[in-house]
Amino acid sequence: MALTFDVTRRQDVVSDADRAAVLADPGFGNHFTDHMVTVTWTKGDGWHDAKVTPYGPISIDPSAAVLHYAQEIFEGMKAYRHADGSVWTFRPQQNAARFARSATRMALPVMQEADFIDALRALVTMDEAWVPPAGGGETSLYLRPFMFASEPFLGVRPANEVTFCVIASPAGAYFSGGVKPVSLWISTDFARAGDGGTGAAKCGGNYASSLAGQLEGAEHGCDQAVFLDSSSHTYIEELGGMNLFIVYKDGRLVTPELTGSILEGVTRDSILELSKDLGLQPEERRIPIQEWKDGAASGEIAEVFACGTAAVVTPVGELKWDGGSCDHRREGHDDKVALQIRSSLLDIQYGRVEDSRGWLTRL
């Protein structure tokens, strides 16, 4: 049976003026809306107590399994305001399906697609004023559904009590410099995920395991780390929280194939689809890191870009490794393909072009 969300009386804590100031320059992940969704799952009873309540701290027992064994998953999505004032989200069915796959991998309960989307709708309906106005640049309301093992129990087994939440955060550019090329460090000391591990699941542990590589990158003056496969340290996988694409001069658009240790990005999938409209030839295959170094040196590689819901499409300017680097920011370099793909995606998301693939869902 579908969940019914019990909606408390609306309680805005942020004034209209303060909200408008935040929406004018939200940054990423700094501000949160006035309300949140919570739903509880208990073994035997399933999902129940679906609520929209004022945003605030969650009280959990110090022995809650998530705090010890990281049984947790999440999603990242956005709500976009169109010129007529309506609010839409992008391919939520894909996120619901990935959330279900992540849940299965982490031995968490599956939430039905309709309940997942209703939860987003319940929050966005309550906090609609937090969806940035149309025409105000590329700002949106970032939606963060997540689920964690809230049962107080220290034995290692799947939790019998789980909490699902949705919070929302007005979002501008993910990187503080806006859409400017980022630099990447090839992490060889650390892998993000391994064979048979949780790399394809959107679980907090994958992000935690990317942080040491990111720190290593920062020590070498880089914005992000790029991770290689954990067994041969040869093939490109992804960044800590984004997939990667390489654009060849001859029009090939290549991204690492999904080997089980790479996140199945919704933006990644959408780009593979959209690229055909732009006359590119998409390819999914294993890419040796040496191919990137050689292609950059010979000029065969025209561009590299990273993608994800939060960062959309972000050009990569430079790749560094222990003992070398290659620079994509050569004279005349303009990240044309990355920016074209970025605009095509944003035009659909903000309703500026026809949604011929039926990717948008009204919230």
Ligand code: COI
């Ligand atoms: C997203 O792109 O939505 C993510 O979940 C990745 C995270 C780096 C913000």
